[in-house]
């Protein structure tokens with residue numbers, strides 16, 4: 201059961217927004233963001249987020265060996281190391297915006313004996329099966345991955361998180377996100393396929409075919425989200441779905457990233473209806489799957505920079521906007537006070 205964000209706080213914030221020393225509506229979506237922040241914090245004028253915590257869920261995707269990505273699976277493990285040493289793209293952004301960031305290996309096809317063992321504490325398996333040919337993982341693995349995500353959210357919340365972000369790292373994961381989104385929303389492959397890391401026209405044709413075949417294989421598996429994850433998901437995306445669902449259940453807001461995070465949110469909404477009001481969308485990805493998923497969740501992205509990195513980067517880039525929105529609502533004068 202998910203308790204909705206505070207209606208009283210939302211109303212109080214909306215009233216204050218309407219009374220600020222600005223022309224009515226002049227803050228645009230920043231105003232809507234302020235009202236959302238008030239509702240999820242349960243106060244009319246909450247402090248801006250000061251304990252933002254991001255988790256990158258890493259895992260390999262069996263379909264990556266079937267021509268759907270511009271890069272090989274070996275990049276996934278290399279990037280886990282880049283996160284561990286603080287030199288990935290999102291590591292840079294997280295430092296700049298004072299966001300706590302950690303990477304976790306849920307399903308990388310390799311191990312990291314020289315890194316902190318905590319990185320692999322929730323590992324479910326090494327890579328997934330190519331899901332256009334066979335189930336990506338077992339039902340038990342899918343269930344354990346969702347539970348792992350919930351446990352990870354609980355850890356982040358216990359550490360004081362007032363805003364959570366999930367990120368992805370896994371070559372091939374835009375194919376998994378696309379097929380999950382299409383299956384949940386009943387869309388054809390052409391509506392959800394995107395160029396991911398930058399595949400060419402032939403790659404796009406192959407990727408569309410893989411998504412289409414996977415969708416046909418999973419068409420009777422959409423009723424139960426765990427079954428669907430086992431058919432066409434991955435431990436990393438299942439864990440991110442569990443993470444988002446657990447955050448909403450605990451009343452902690454989540455700022456969504458791109459196609460993978462939004463697909464995970466779509467699955468989280470099916471696992472535990474009522475998640476969406478706890479979410480805001482950090483940015484618009486270049487992947488069509490994300491646009492459809494955002495529409496279904498009723499979310500409008502804050503930024504539209506043509507970013508297509510994943511890793512939580514679009515969400516971390518939007519963190520200053522949440523801070524600005526909260527401060528504008530709490531610190532600005534009312535029009536009645538200055539006239």
Ligand SMILES: Cc1cc2ncn([C@H]3O[C@H](COP(=O)(O)O)[C@@H](O)[C@H]3O)c2cc1C
Nearest residue numbers: 269271368369370371372373374396397510
């Ligand atoms: C160096 C590098 C760093 C990344 N960081 C995130 N991704 C992102 O791109 C990949 C998804 O795109 P596709 O489905 O086309 O493989 C994932 O690894 C995702 O995390 C990266 C990809 C690369 C190559």
Ligand SMILES: O=C(O)c1cccnc1
Nearest residue numbers: 458459460485508509510
């Ligand atoms: O939208 C995303 O999250 C995305 C897009 C391209 C590559 N990796 C991730």
